[in-house]
Amino acid sequence: MAIRRRKIELLVEDLLAAYQIREAPVPVERIAKAKGARIYYQSLEDDVSGFLFRDAVQTVIGVNTHHAAVRQHFTxxxxLGHLLLHDQEQLHVDRDFRIRLRDDVSSQGTDDYEREANLFAASLLMPKRFLEEDLRNEEYVDLFGDHFLPEIAKKYGVSSQALVNRLKNLGYIPE
Ligand SMILES: [Zn+2]
Structure with missing residues (x-):
């Protein structure tokens, strides 16, 4: 399965339009609730970012409270990406992606699901249009200056690393 970039981009555009979101930070918790998920903030094992549980009567997103707020948003x-894009097992547990890759590189299909969920999360939290706007306003911005990336990351409620990954993905920063 290839990563469905276009589908994810359109899905994010639809969500931003449906909930009239025009600026960062994107209220991801509100969107998840509107999509029928209850969010449980819980103390989970340290390598667990979160989980998605769904059955006939309920949808629950679990988020590990041991992790920083920015990571909780991303989780x-x-x-939510899994919920909207994937028909998975009833309980899907997300362990730290880097750790999991080391343990298990056998299930290519599963890893594509994870990449799609990550792409969805990055696209929703850091919408392309919003970033374009912010970068346009900073015509001579030094992306690698001391202040710009941390300020933008704070504005979007994401980690600096997540922002850098997104900017690379969009071609603003070379890979
Ligand atoms: Zn996942």
């Missing part, structure tokens, strides 16, 4: 968005 919520990642699980």
């Amino acid at each position: 919520t968005a990642h699980e």
Whole structure:
């Protein structure tokens, strides 16, 4: 399965339009709730970011409260991605992606699901249009200056690393 970039881009555009979101930070918790998920903030094992549970009567997104707020937002968005894009097992647990890759490189299909959920999360939390706007306003911005990336990351409620990954993905920063 290839990563469905276009589908994810359109899905994010639809969500931003449906909930009239025009600026960062994107209220991902509100969107997840509107999509029928209850969010449980819980103390989970340290390598667990979160989980998605769904059955006939309920949808629950679990988020590990041991992790920083920015990571909790990203986890919520990642699980929402699974909810909207994937028909998976009833309980899907997300362990730290880097750790999991080391343990298990055998299930290519599963890893594509994870990449899609991550792409969805990054696209929703850092919409392309919003970033374009912010970068346009900073015509001579030094992306690698001391202040710009941390300020933008704060505005979007994401980690600096997630922002850098997104800017690379969009071609603003070379890979
Ligand atoms: Zn996942």
